[in-house]
Amino acid sequence: MMIVEILKMAFHSFSSNKLRTFLTTLGIIIGVAAVVTLMSLGEGTKYSIEKQFTSLGSNLLTVFSRFGRGVGLVRGSPRSSITNDDYEALKKELDSSKVVAVVPYANRNVQVKYKASNTNTQVIGTSTDYIKVREIKLKEGDFFSEEDYRGSKKVAVLGYSVAETLFGNEDPVGQSIKIAGITFKVIGVLEPQGQLGGFANLDDMIFIPLTTFQRKIQGGNYLNNIYISAVSPDVMDELQTQIEEIMRKSHKITNPNEDDFVVQNQLTILSSLNQSMQTLTLFLAGIAAISLLVGGIGIMNIMLVNVTERIKEIGIRKAVGAKSGYILLQFLLESVIVSVVGGIVGILLGIFLAQIIKSFSGLSAVVTLNPIILSFTVSALVGIFFGYYPARRASKLNPIEALRYE
Template sequence: MGMFMESVEIALHALFANKLRSILTMLGIIIGVGAVIAMIAVGMGVSQKVTSSIASLGSNMLIVRPGAATTGGVRGSAGSRKTLKYEDAQAIKKKIKDAQYVSPVVSSSFQIVNGNQNWNTQVQGVTPEYLQIRDLSVSNGSFITENDLATRNRVAVIGTTVSENLFGEENPVGHVIRVKNQPYRVIGVLESKGQSSTGQDQDDTVIVPLTTAMDRLLGITYVNMINVQVVSQEKMDEVQSNIETLLRQRHHLVGDKENDFQVQNLTSLMATLNETTTMLTLFLGSIAAISLIVGGIGIMNIMMVSVTERTREIGIRKALGATFKNIMTQFLIESVVIGVIGGLIGVAFGIGVALAISKFGGFQTVITIGPILMSFSFSVGIGLFFGIYPARKAALLDPIEALRYE
């Protein structure tokens, strides 16, 4: 142990004797380790963002959209966007047993007016079950009811952004706002959900009963989409195919006639996107890892120079009885010390870069212990691996030749 500590001391002394050279040697390792940690943090941040953006739409969700799906995306032929009816949603609710909540949705942008204040926002026509599907809660007042749907009531539930812009500090519940110059009574304010992971303000919305929006606001007989929440993950595929069968019957699509709607399964979409982001993370990490290899070659270069420079010193040590193992250990410890110090500085550098990216780049980054440990042990391993050849070269030097060396 004493011998080992002495070797470490000699190694540190040798590094400090050539400060600039040691720093330049470590630079490859520092940049390599830092880049691996920062890149993986960015990749994992992207992955988490994708997952949370889909999760925020609700769990176990199927979304039915109008229009035929084609290989080139959604075909927008004249009537194809109007193929979903409110009755389709009611039929799904009634006939498909594992569809827990069903909410058809229509939406459009309108200017909302309160006195001399006005605000442009998205107005959504929904049914009461939208509250459960989107995991919303009302912080003040109440949500729309079945009675509001049946009577096409002019009532509205507003998000906190709309509330602040139209009412300031005042409680909006009970007040009347104007949408398309028609009066709507505010019956509730939604609990704030903040920004979605795609950067949209989820509180910038006005919710009205579906029937009111279709008949009084938009004058349409179709819905934009139908959200379906399934009882459990296991039933997703079964419910998806049942909805397809039911809608084909309702839309009189027989034989091999193409669907005029699509049923999207958010879970399978999430799995596909996760796979893509994992590949992205690995790709970023492996590009960064190349600089680690370059750093290792830098260590080998400098250790070779060091061996040549210290040929006489090696000769004297051998003449004084140092064995092959002693010399080998000495030089290996030196290259590992470079790897360790470079690795530690690199870890700090990588974490710093990742934090800076999330603070100034407006980019979410996820720092986990895995990549830190992996890249640090990699830097130590590289120091060891690339140090073997120079150390062996030093240990095999002939003491007589070494002492002669000028």
Template sequence: MILELIKMAINNFNTNKLRTFLTTLGIIIGVAAVVTLMSLGEGTKVTIERQFTSLGSNLLTVFPRFGRGVGLVRGTPRSSITNDDYEALLKELDLSKIVAIVPYTSRNVQVKYKAQNTNTQVIGTSPEYLNLREIKVASGDFFSEEEYKGSKRVAVLGSSVAETLFDNEDPIGQSIKISGITFKVIGVLEPQGQLGGFANLDDMIFIPLTTFQRKIQGGNYLNSIYVSAVSPDVMNDLQSKIEEILRKKHKITDPNNDDFVVQNQLTILSSLNQSMQTLTLFLAGIAAISLLVGGIGIMNIMLVNVTERIREIGIRKAVGAKARYILYQFLIESVIVSVAGGILGILLGIVLSQVIKSFSGLSAVVTLYPVVLSFTVSALVGIFFGYYPAYRASKLNPIDALRYE
């Protein structure tokens, strides 16, 4: 019986192709909008996660709290974080839970090679920075532990800095002037691009922290200390231990008076993901209004369909068709229309998300969730909005139906 009803529904659709298309159009648009927006939202979420991962895996960042413990050194702000804090963390933290502990400080300075010069960011750090960022050296080497401890005047260039200063010339072994001080180029990094969307690693120069503090900065102050944990499971414990060590070191008894901040990458990422999920659901909710409009369109067309086929219904009832068969007939037609519209909408949504990705540069990731959700909702829309017209058709009196003009 069900197969027969489906055949009848398809025959009816073939007879009224334009009406069928217009009926499904609302569902197609609604489902396509939901799939497209949720794909763009998921793509943005993945991009944010990738950018934070590029900052370093399972990262804790220690930096001075703005307005506290800040003075002036050579006219520039002095950090409340120093080499002593870095050494204390190296000594007191459980190194079995840590991939790397890396000191970091930076300054924008003038860099020259012969007639070429550029203003770029110079980073003072330790050799473990390579492990923190998982960056690779294209040619030459990163500075070694011996060069770090010996405060050697050696530099590793980002790819764009090397291109700006040296063009097609090999930088390795050449001398450059950083803030008027001669440094030997020992390495060039592979192109890295944006660092978490915040800075460009290709436009940086890396030198030993000890050299940076003696020759460029003055003093033993740090912009930050990075602590990379072995897994997300130990990050909260490490954060608490870092705070405990630094409070002891800075003689702070009240946490409200901390002159430092320990930033947990997982906490930030979790907050961002929650915000993105809320935004994505909000956009999907707006798009779902189209599904509601499409469902109302289905009900409207099906009511018209019932009115046009009253005599047919009367004849079927007169020859013995039960009310539930009439109900099934019109309900199946409604469900087929909405499911077909859902499938076409899913395909259109996938195509649209990729087109938007290509032309706008936004990231789009199509997952199973919006596809299944859209398909399920479109089927439910067909049942919900198709039930009343089908019920109305099933309750028609056969005699009145046969008399209907």
């Protein structure tokens, strides 16, 4: 019953000073909303990065030339140190129980034509396992087969936007196109894929067998990358060590400092990015938490004013038998109510702002329970911490002096 009476008196006090109560609560609302919004944006960015790396392929290790990282092979440029021999060595010597697929990859930007339409796009030479590693899907037709690969067939699979650019509403499958002046038959079109981990656009690519690419377009047996897809994240570090040993053996390298290749571990990169994003998110949340501190100081100031205004009321209550603990609890509970209500409103406002920013800026925002629980807990603690001193001051008032107070 005592708690119910205290609550009634607290709400009576709030209703008597609506503007003051609102301004007191506003500091907490702004602080909590800022924490929830910034942490949601941080989580959203982290999720977006994870999604982009997942689109590169699951549990992926990438081998590329130390001096030819991701660079197309063009005349006059340094040649990649990665070759078909490396691909064959990795395919043969890696533990097959730990590997889903080993995929060679070479690319070049070339002119592609169909009747009067033409475009400059990236042509990829790869193997039939590429579709497994990248987990891409076909809108129509098929990806090229092992027979097409071994026979160096002139067949092509188009990215979605390339197909639209060249063919419009016409069905591309079965049609012939010219890639770098050489006639290829279109056997498939990919579903819209979008950005490949934020680095390249799968929709603006054409895929052909590597054997055909090297004989007809590139010349030579050089590769840009070799992709190795592991069966699980648990074996990736072990596989990376095996890959490095096989590559050194293939390149006749005895000193690791002289490696002319790099093995990139997807999990290592993702872990580093996540740590960086987590640090940034906590930093931003820390800045936003300053608003909570300011809000807490505001609560303490207003509660001190509240105590001063109600000294005579406190004196009367103590004179008729109210204990100090009762007075302490009353003022402390008023402080906590203001803080908790501000926290709840701030959480709702923070979620709303995160969605607004997501809609208008294109940034990702993921609202999780962690910032909500954290904000609610902190707002309650702020109410207790900053409300305790004014409440204790009220409870320690001498009833005789309080009744004399003007």
